[in-house]
Amino acid sequence: MQTILGSGGAIGIELAKALTTYTTDIRLVSRNPKKVNETDTLYPADLLNTEEVQKAVQGSSVVYITVGFPYDLKTWQNNWPKFMESVITACKNESCKLVFFDNIYMYDKDHLDGMTEETPINPPSKKGKVRAEISKMILEEVTAGNLTALIARSADYYGPSIQNTSMLTEMVFKNLSKRKTANWMGSDTLKHSFTYTPDAGKATALLGNTHDAYDQVWHLPTAANPYTGREWIQQTAIAMGVMPEHRVLPKFLIKIMGWFVPVMKEMVEMLYQYDRHYVFDSSKFEKRFNWTPTPYEKGIQEIVQIDYSKLKGKH
Structure with a gap:
């Protein structure tokens, strides 16, 4: 079972399409999930409820986070850390892998011309500080050996x-x-x-199903x-x-x-x-996967x- 938390947005939909290359056992989780593929399993849940997150993750081999909370600073500050803590705990309990679809808000504003996975983390905005905090939560668990996870970062995106x-x-x-x-x-x-959303979906699915892609940060393919x-x-x-x-x-x-x-x-x-x-710059991904x-x-x-x-x- 591969599970998408926050399946109704642009990235979640493209990811669900792409995952059929690897599995037909796909669970879509959101408040009101809708099928993308005929074989999808729908699981309605409040992703801010820790118990519901745990139940949504049960039985998964890979969990993808494509949640898009409303674009509001207070909402981000209140929801993201709580949600991420719940997901990390659930993945540790279920011994499943975690794939986090991320943005680049945490990068130093003086290093945006040629961003790579090594770009300095120095968020210039309050939203960026939230993103830096939640990505740090994942990477600290990875470093401690408690979690198998990867972060897939996208530029601003565009798509159909x-x-x-x-x-x-x-x-x-x-x-x-x-x-x-x-x-x-x-x-x-x-x-x-701008990252093209069909590329982002396909690349995130590929990363999630590539054993040696875990425990690191990847930039998703962007022209x-x-x-x-x-x-x-x-x-x-x-x-x-x-x-x-x-x-x-x-x-x-x-x-x-x-x-x-x-x-x-x-x-x-x-x-x-x-x-x-x-x-x-997504050359790391492009070279690794041709x-x-x-x-x-x-x-x-x-x-x-x-x-x-x-x-x-x-x-």
Whole structure:
């Protein structure tokens, strides 16, 4: 049995699809889980309830964490450490392996241009401090020999059928699809990596089913030489057949928007990721598994074909 905790989000869905390469015994856990594959087992649970987490993990050989708590600092501070402690305890009790889908918020902001698994941990934001804390919880248990686990880190991500969890989807794809002006933050002349969600799902499944991948950190496959913000908008507009109108949102405007749109308020402390090059290096994974990440142009085209096919060609 391989179990996904937080199975309903973009990454959980792609992971469930990919796991069928390795097993048909897949358990999907969330408040209201829905089947991705016909053979999936559904297990409704409150993942903030320690007893329910323990029951959800029972009988698993590998447990994947793809939970996405609401993008709110207080929620993160209250929920993530408690949840991670419950999962670690459950995995130790069941002697199962743990795979944590992580982000890069804990990295030093002065080392974002060429991030590797060795990038210094020095979180510049309060959300980053939460992420550093929970990844440390896992790695300390691994070092102590109490847990077999790995951390799979992703850059910001983009992909088909994403709802409300991708800046690129919300500010670029959706706006352009409605012939509205696309938005960007910080500077549109700086490079910004995005991990393609189908790649992330396949790679996480591969790591979880590779014995010698455990007890270390991996960057998930992400195309090199990322576009600048302006290029992301231009390439998306070309794929959609619309004009690449866009604007760069200054910090003060994002703060004002935060009064009305809560997620924008939460973005203010993360703006450092958009005022410098943000380049994610996944060469460790690519070399180990002989993997070529999906090129950005192809990723954009696939998203438009899946989510916006009725738009293209209409003027």
